[in-house]
Amino acid sequence: MEAPLEQARDAYADLRWHDAYVQFRAAREAGELGVDDLAALADAAWWLGRNDESLTLSERVYRCRLQHDDAARAAQLAVEVGFLWLIRGEPTIGSGWISRAARLLQDVPECGAHGYLRYLEAAQALDQGRFADALDAARHIRQLADRCDDRTLYAGGLVTEGIAVVKEGRVGEGLAVLDEAMLPVRAGEVAPKWAGNLYCQLMSLFIETADLRRARDWTAATERWCDWHSSPAMFAGVCRVHRAQLLRLAGAWGDAEQHATQACRDLADMNVGVVAEGHYVLGDLCRLRGDLAGARAAYDRADELGRDPQPGRALLRLAEGCCAPAGRELRTALAGTDQPLGRAPLLSAQVDVAAAAGDADLARRAAGELGDVASTYGTAGLVAAARQAAGTARLVAGEAERALPLLRDAMRRWRALDARFDAARARFLLARALHALGDVDAAARASAAAAAVFAELGAAGARCAFAAPPEAGAAGEGALPGGLSPREAEVLTCVAAGHANRRIAHALAISERTVERHLANIFRKLDVASRTEAACYAFEHGLAHPRGS
Incomplete structure (x- = not known):
C-alpha cells in the first residue's frame, strides 16, 4: 500500500481534491511535508472551500519560498494570495499582497x-472600461508567456484581449x-485554478452582453468542467449564480432561487462579488413575484456587498x-457610467419608467440609445430588448401602428x-397596441396568453408599462370588472400573486372561511373554474398590478 504522501500526490495529480486534502493532512501529521507538498495541501483546501486554512497555509509556503531564495515563485504566490483576498472582499489585505x-x-x-x-492590472483595466490599456497589457502578457513557454499565462492574456475587443x-x-484562447483550456493544458477563472470570465461576458445562447453554452461547459473535478467549491458557486440568471430569464424561478441561495451560502467566505450578484438575482425574483419587502432586503444586501442595485x-x-x-x-445611475454595456439595462428600465409616467420624449431618447447599443454589439438579447423598448416608446407617443411590428418582433x-x-411582457404590450388600433x-x-404565462410563473410583480386593454363593455369610471366587490378584487389580486388561502386571510385580516366564500363568489361572477383562470382574468383586466415594469 502507498504511503499517505504518495497517495496524496497521486490524488492531487488526478484533481481529486478531497482525497488529496485528506492524505496530505495525514502526511503532515507524520511530519513528511516539504514546501511543494504544503503548497499542494493549500491548493486542495482552497478547492474544497476551506478558504481560511488555504490562506494560512499559503502564507507559510510564501515564507518558505523566501527562505529558500526563490523570489520568483514567492512573488507568483503573493499575486495569487492577493487575488484571493481581493475577491473575498478584503481590498486592503489583497493590495498589500500584490504590492x-x-x-x-x-x-x-x-x-x-x-x-x-x-494580468491583474489588465483585469482592473477591463473593470474600469480602459480597454486600450487592457489590450496593451494582454499583448505584453502573451509575448512574455511565449518566452516563458507558459500556456496558462498565454491563455489568460488571450482571453483578456478577446474580452477587451468585444x-x-x-x-x-x-x-x-x-x-482560440479557450482551445488549450478545453484540452486541459491550463492550470485548473486558472482554467476555472477563464471559464467564469466568459460566462460573465456573455451575460453582460446579453448573448444568451453563448451564455447558456458556456455555463453548461463550465458545469461539465466542474463535474470533472471533485468539489470545486468556488467555480461551482459561480456557475450557480450564472445558471440562476439564465433560469430567471427562462421563467424557472423556483430553480433560479435555489441556485442563487446556495451560491450565496457556499461562497460567503470566498467571493464577495459573486455573492452580491446572487443577492441581486434574488431581489429580481422577489420583485417579479410581488414580494416587495423581500426584494428591497435583497437589493440592499447586494448594495452592501458592492453590487450596484440598479436597475x-x-x-x-x-x-x-x-x-x-x-x-x-x-x-443618477446613468450619470455614473459611460460604458454602453453598463448603460443598456438602465436604459431598458428607463423606458418602462418613462412609459408609466407618460413621458414620450424620455422613452424615445432612452429607446434610441438602447437601439444604438444593440446595433453596436448585435447580440440577440440586446436586440430583443431594443425592439421592445422602441415599441414601448411608440405606444407612449400614441403611435400604436408603428409600435405593432416592433413589439411583434420583440x-x-x-x-x-x-x-x-x-416574451409574455412583449405580448402584453402588443395587446395594448392591438386594442388601440x-x-x-x-x-x-x-x-390572455400573456396573463396565462404570468399566472403560471406566479409573476405578481410582472408589471407592464401600460394597463391591460379594458374589457369590452366594461362598467364606467371607478367600477371594478366582472361586478366584483372591492374585497373580492383584493382577494383576486392575492390569488394572482400565487398566495394560498391562509396567506390571503392573514394579509387581509379575515378568516380562511371568508376567503373561501369570496373565492366562490369570484368564480361564479367571472365564470372561471380554477385559480389559474381567475389569475389570468386578473392580469387581463388590470387587477394584478398592471402598471410599471
Missing part, C-alpha cells in the same frame, strides 16, 4: 510571475480571439407606485431565446 509581489519582482529578471502580476464593440473579432431598485420603486423616485434613481425574438417572461378580439387573445 509585496511587485516589490519582490523588481530585482528578478522578467519571468512568468511578472506576467501574472500584469467590449470595444468589435464583437466578431473578439469572439474569434476567445474561441432593480428603481424598478422596485416603480412597483411600489413611486414613479418619480424611480426616474431619479435611474438618472416577442418573436424573446421566444426564440426561450425567455418566457420577457381597434382590434379588440386580437388584443384580448394576446392579453
Whole structure:
C-alpha cells in the first residue's frame, strides 16, 4: 500500500481534491511535508472551500519560498494570495499582497510571475472600461508567456484581449480571439485554478452582453468542467449564480432561487462579488413575484456587498407606485457610467419608467440609445430588448401602428431565446397596441396568453408599462370588472400573486372561511373554474398590478 504522501500526490495529480486534502493532512501529521507538498495541501483546501486554512497555509509556503531564495515563485504566490483576498472582499489585505509581489519582482529578471502580476492590472483595466490599456497589457502578457513557454499565462492574456475587443464593440473579432484562447483550456493544458477563472470570465461576458445562447453554452461547459473535478467549491458557486440568471430569464424561478441561495451560502467566505450578484438575482425574483419587502432586503444586501442595485431598485420603486423616485434613481445611475454595456439595462428600465409616467420624449431618447447599443454589439438579447423598448416608446407617443411590428418582433425574438417572461411582457404590450388600433378580439387573445404565462410563473410583480386593454363593455369610471366587490378584487389580486388561502386571510385580516366564500363568489361572477383562470382574468383586466415594469 502507498504511503499517505504518495497517495496524496497521486490524488492531487488526478484533481481529486478531497482525497488529496485528506492524505496530505495525514502526511503532515507524520511530519513528511516539504514546501511543494504544503503548497499542494493549500491548493486542495482552497478547492474544497476551506478558504481560511488555504490562506494560512499559503502564507507559510510564501515564507518558505523566501527562505529558500526563490523570489520568483514567492512573488507568483503573493499575486495569487492577493487575488484571493481581493475577491473575498478584503481590498486592503489583497493590495498589500500584490504590492509585496511587485516589490519582490523588481530585482528578478522578467519571468512568468511578472506576467501574472500584469494580468491583474489588465483585469482592473477591463473593470474600469480602459480597454486600450487592457489590450496593451494582454499583448505584453502573451509575448512574455511565449518566452516563458507558459500556456496558462498565454491563455489568460488571450482571453483578456478577446474580452477587451468585444467590449470595444468589435464583437466578431473578439469572439474569434476567445474561441482560440479557450482551445488549450478545453484540452486541459491550463492550470485548473486558472482554467476555472477563464471559464467564469466568459460566462460573465456573455451575460453582460446579453448573448444568451453563448451564455447558456458556456455555463453548461463550465458545469461539465466542474463535474470533472471533485468539489470545486468556488467555480461551482459561480456557475450557480450564472445558471440562476439564465433560469430567471427562462421563467424557472423556483430553480433560479435555489441556485442563487446556495451560491450565496457556499461562497460567503470566498467571493464577495459573486455573492452580491446572487443577492441581486434574488431581489429580481422577489420583485417579479410581488414580494416587495423581500426584494428591497435583497437589493440592499447586494448594495452592501458592492453590487450596484440598479436597475432593480428603481424598478422596485416603480412597483411600489413611486414613479418619480424611480426616474431619479435611474438618472443618477446613468450619470455614473459611460460604458454602453453598463448603460443598456438602465436604459431598458428607463423606458418602462418613462412609459408609466407618460413621458414620450424620455422613452424615445432612452429607446434610441438602447437601439444604438444593440446595433453596436448585435447580440440577440440586446436586440430583443431594443425592439421592445422602441415599441414601448411608440405606444407612449400614441403611435400604436408603428409600435405593432416592433413589439411583434420583440416577442418573436424573446421566444426564440426561450425567455418566457420577457416574451409574455412583449405580448402584453402588443395587446395594448392591438386594442388601440381597434382590434379588440386580437388584443384580448394576446392579453390572455400573456396573463396565462404570468399566472403560471406566479409573476405578481410582472408589471407592464401600460394597463391591460379594458374589457369590452366594461362598467364606467371607478367600477371594478366582472361586478366584483372591492374585497373580492383584493382577494383576486392575492390569488394572482400565487398566495394560498391562509396567506390571503392573514394579509387581509379575515378568516380562511371568508376567503373561501369570496373565492366562490369570484368564480361564479367571472365564470372561471380554477385559480389559474381567475389569475389570468386578473392580469387581463388590470387587477394584478398592471402598471410599471
